[in-house]
C-alpha cells in the first residue's frame with residue numbers, strides 16, 4: 001500500500017509510539033485487502049466496550065493504548081457497554097463488573113472519545129453525510145450509514161476503528177471504492193411489511209440467504225428511519241450485509257432476482273418461538289429512538305406491566321424522554337428504560353428467555369445470552385407485557 005511521506009513518518013514513530021502502532025494496524029489491514037492507499041476519515045465509531053464481551057483482554061488492550069497516551073484525532077463515538085452506568089444495580093450486575101465497565105469507558109474518554117455508549121451514533125451527533133468516508137465498527141450502524149445515509153465505511157473491528165480514530169485514516173478498499181458499491185442481487189418483496197419488526201425479519205432473511213452481498217430491495221413501499229434501523233441491524237447480524245439499496249440502484253438491470261413472499265417472512269417469526277412464557281421483554285435493539293419510546297409510553301400509560309419490560313436507548317434519548325415525560329410513563333407502568341448498554345452485551349441476570357421486537361436481538365440471544373428468544377412486533381411485545389403470563 002502506498003504511503004505519503006507524512007504517513008511513512010507516522011509509521012516510523014515520528015508522531016509517537018501509539019500513532020505508529022495504529023498505523024501498523026491499518027497498514028496490515030490495507031495490505032491484506034490490497035488497498036492502494038490510506039484515505040482520511042471524517043469520524044469514527046468504536047465497538048469493543050462491554051466488559052461482558054471483551055473481558056480482561058479488552059482492559060489489557062486499552063491499558064496499553066492509554067499508557068501510550070492515545071488520542072482520537074477525529075470525532076469518535078462509542079458503542080454500548082455492559083451496564084447502565086447509573087442504574088447498574090437494577091440490572092442485577094455485581095459491583096466488580098460495574099467497576100471494570102467504568103474503567104473501560106474511562107480509558108476511552110481519556111482518549112477524547114465521546115462516551116455515547118450507543119449503537120445509533122447517527123442519532124447522537126455522529127451523522128456522516130452522503131459520500132463521507134468514515135470508520136465505523138458496529139455492524140448495524142455500518143449497514144445503516146452506508147445504505148440509508150450514503151456514507152462510506154467498511155465493517156471495521158473495534159481495533160481498526162480505534163486505529164482510524166487515532167490516525168484519522170483508513171485503508172481505501174471495499175466499500176470506500178465506487179466500483180465495489182454496485183448491487184449484486186435483486187430482492188423483490190411481495191410480503192406485506194406491517195411493522196418495523198417485519199423489516200427486521202426481512203433483513204434477517206436477506207442476511208441469512210445472501211451473506212455479504214449488496215442487495216437491491218424492491219417492495220414498492222417507503223423505508224422510514226426506524227424500519228431502516230431494524231432492516232440494517234438484522235441483515236448485518238444474520239449475514240454480513242454492509243450495504244443495500246432500497247427501491248433503485250445504479251446498474252441493476254442484469255441482476256439475479258429473488259422473491260421474498262409472505263410465507264418466507266412468516267417463517268422467520270415461526271423460527272423464533274418460546275417453549276414457555278417470556279420472562280422479560282426487551283425493546284431497543286438497535287437503541288430506541290424518541291419516536292419508538294413515545295409509542296411504548298402511549299401504550300402503557302396508566303396501566304401496569306405484568307412481565308418485566310426493559311427498554312434500551314442512548315443517554316441522550318433517555319434525557320429527551322424524561323423531558324417529555326415518556327420515561328416516567330413507562331416506569332410508572334413498571335417498565336425500565338436503561339441506557340449505556342444493550343440487551344445483548346449486558347448480562348441479563350435471572351432470565352431464561354426473552355421476547356423482543358428486534359430480529360437482531362432474537363438472533364443473538366441464544367448464543368450471547370444463552371437465552372431462548374421470541375420475536376413479535378412492538379405492539380405484540382407490549383400487549384404481552386401488559387397481559388402477563390397466562
Ligand code: F3S
Pocket residue numbers: 079080119140233284285286287312342343344345360361364
Ligand atoms: Fe445495538 Fe446491542 Fe442491538 S449494540 S444493534 S442494541 S445488539
